[in-house]
Amino acid sequence: LPQLPGWSLQPDGSIVIATGNDDALGLYRCTPYNSYGTAGESRPTRVLLKDPPAFTVRPKEEYFQEVGRELVIPCAAHGDPPPTITWVKVGSVGKSSAQVDGNSSLVLRPLIKEQHGVWECTATNQVASVTTATSVHVLGTSPHAVTNVSVLPLLLAANISWEPGFDGGYFQRFSVWYTPLVRSPPRAHHDWVSLSVPAGAQHLLVENLQPDTSYQFSVLAQNKLGSGPFSQIVTSVPRGFPVTTVPPEPPAMTVHVFLSPPRALTANETVRGVLLRWDPPARASVALSGYALELRQDKGGWEVLERSIPGTDTQVLVPGLIKDAFYEFRLVAFAGSYISDPSNTVNVSTAGMEVYPSRTQLPELLPQPVLAGVIGGICFLSVAVIFSTMAACIMNRRRAARVRKRRQDPPLVFSP
Numbered sequence: 001l002p003q004l005p006g007w008s009l010q011p012d013g014s015i016v017i018a019t020g021n022d023d024a025l026g027l028y029r030c031t032p033y034n035s036y037g038t039a040g041e042s043r044p045t046r047v048l049l050k051d052p053p054a055f056t057v058r059p060k061e062e063y064f065q066e067v068g069r070e071l072v073i074p075c076a077a078h079g080d081p082p083p084t085i086t087w088v089k090v091g092s093v094g095k096s097s098a099q100v101d102g103n104s105s106l107v108l109r110p111l112i113k114e115q116h117g118v119w120e121c122t123a124t125n126q127v128a129s130v131t132t133a134t135s136v137h138v139l140g141t142s143p144h145a146v147t148n149v150s151v152l153p154l155l156l157a158a159n160i161s162w163e164p165g166f167d168g169g170y171f172q173r174f175s176v177w178y179t180p181l182v183r184s185p186p187r188a189h190h191d192w193v194s195l196s197v198p199a200g201a202q203h204l205l206v207e208n209l210q211p212d213t214s215y216q217f218s219v220l221a222q223n224k225l226g227s228g229p230f231s232q233i234v235t236s237v238p239r240g241f242p243v244t245t246v247p248p249e250p251p252a253m254t255v256h257v258f259l260s261p262p263r264a265l266t267a268n269e270t271v272r273g274v275l276l277r278w279d280p281p282a283r284a285s286v287a288l289s290g291y292a293l294e295l296r297q298d299k300g301g302w303e304v305l306e307r308s309i310p311g312t313d314t315q316v317l318v319p320g321l322i323k324d325a326f327y328e329f330r331l332v333a334f335a336g337s338y339i340s341d342p343s344n345t346v347n348v349s350t351a352g353m354e355v356y357p358s359r360t361q362l363p364e365l366l367p368q369p370v371l372a373g374v375i376g377g378i379c380f381l382s383v384a385v386i387f388s389t390m391a392a393c394i395m396n397r398r399r400a401a402r403v404r405k406r407r408q409d410p411p412l413v414f415s416p
Contacts, residue, residue: 020049052130053083053123059134065111067140073106075132077123084125090118090133113141116166139169143221143228146174151217151236156210158238161203162219162231170223171345173197176204177230181214194220194282196260199341209238224344259283262291262331262343273319274327274348280314281333281340287311289334293318294342296328305329321350 006018013032017024030042057076065071077083085104098115099107108115116138122131144165152159160176174197197204209215215238219231263279280288288311295318296302309316311334321327327348333340 022049025049050125050127051078051080052128053077053079053125055123055130055132058132059106059119059121062135062137064137064139065108067113067138068110071106071108071111071136072101073108073119073121073134073136074103075106075121075123076104077130079123079125079127081125083123086122086124088120088122089115090120092117108136111136111138113138113144113168116141116144137166137169140225141168142226143168143172143223145229146219146221146231149217149219149231149234151234153236153238154205155239157205157207158209158215158217158236159203159205160217160219164202165221165228167221168223168225168228170225172221172223172228173199173344174201174204175220175222176206176217177220178206178215178217180210181216181235196283196341211238213237222344224346259333259335259338259340261340262333265329265331265343265346267329267346267348270317273317274321275315275317276329276331276346277315278331278343280311281335287335292332292334294330294332297322298326299328302330321348323350325350 004023008016008018010016013030015028024047027044027046029044031038031040032042055075055077057074059073059075063071063073075085075087077085085100087098087100087106089098098119099109101107104121106119106121116136118133118135120131120133122129144167146162146165148163150161152161158178162174164172164174175194176197177192177194179192195204195206206217214235217234217236221228260281260283262281265276265278268275268277276293290311291309291313292307293305293309293316294302295305305318306316318329327350328345329348330345331343
């Protein structure tokens with residue numbers, strides 16, 4: 001053994017081979033003995049060298065695919081003996097609906113929202129197991145639930161913060177829901193109050209809470225396709241006594257929501273144009289006075305298309321769109337002197353659509369100053385033509401009168 005580097009004999013008679021190589025291959029027998037001799041050799045055992053699994057094809061770090069389509073993620077490995085490939089979704093409960101083809105690739109057909117997340121490919125043989133991971137992003141779905149919801153109790157208030165989940169491929173907004181917990185409720189259930197969160201914010205200050213009362217808080221995410229699941233419910237008790245220091249508040253926390261935005265804006269093609277429908281705002285501190293419709297074309301700037309939609313209306317028809325163009329529409333609500341945040345945005349593509357004329361052109365097609373200039377120029381030219389015609393008629397009449405007078409007058413005779 002001393003002649004073999006990395007080999008050693010243990011007190012119990014075992015041989016330790018620190019680095020396995022071709023020198024370790026072969027048959028081994030163990031012979032125990034003492035001062036009285038030996039009872040003989042043990043049965044032979046054979047040492048074989050095997051290779052642990054190693055990936056020959058690894059999946060990419062991320063995959064993006066539309067819901068309902070097929071997604072195939074490759075994964076392959078070699079080893080001695082050949083390893084077995086298995087796929088599992090991290091954090092999943094129970095058996096997943098994933099399939100593995102003959103090349104050990106993960107096949108998601110059809111792709112569903114629940115398959116969004118981290119997937120692990122594991123190669124296993126008798127020697128070892130190795131694992132690699134990839135993230136699957138399912139597009140075209142409602143948002144996923146927010147995570148890590150925390151509540152910081154303040155004086156008669158609470159600061160709610162969270163981490164957004166995947167947005168499903170669309171812009172998402174959040175709302176905070178809360179309700180007090182009372183020991184003897186007047187009815188079988190208690191009402192939840194919702195507050196809209198300013199766009200882009202991941203926290204909200206909930207004010208005017210009752211002191212020493214337990215409240216439950218939850219966060220809901222929404223995009224153009226609908227609402228995701230509510231987050232976990234967190235219970236907290238606001239402070240009911242003065243405090244010497246108050247944590248600094250982000251600027252967005254001081255905004256009081258007087259008017260929530262219009263809801264569930266949708267667009268449908270009709271024989272006369274694009275019909276937009278929506279639901280009124282959920283909360284308004286004063287009577288709703290009307291809506292303003294905004295649009296932009298081909299990712300340009302937002303412009304106001306109609307600013308005097310009655311507050312009782314829940315739909316408007318938009319004719320006169322340009323063919324083979326891409327439009328985005330959104331609504332804002334007016335109530336007194338308050339203006340709501342914009343509603344969800346709907347996309348309209350006029351590729352292949354029949355375009356119908358409108359009395360009022362869209363702002364992108366003919367801005368109002370240009371339209372006024374064109375109309376003024378046309379009016380000026382029309383007046384000039386009328387005056388020129390009248391002047392020509394008057395001159396012709398005078399010329400004809402002079403000719404007739406010359407013909408009627410007797411000729412003058414001169415005598416020498």
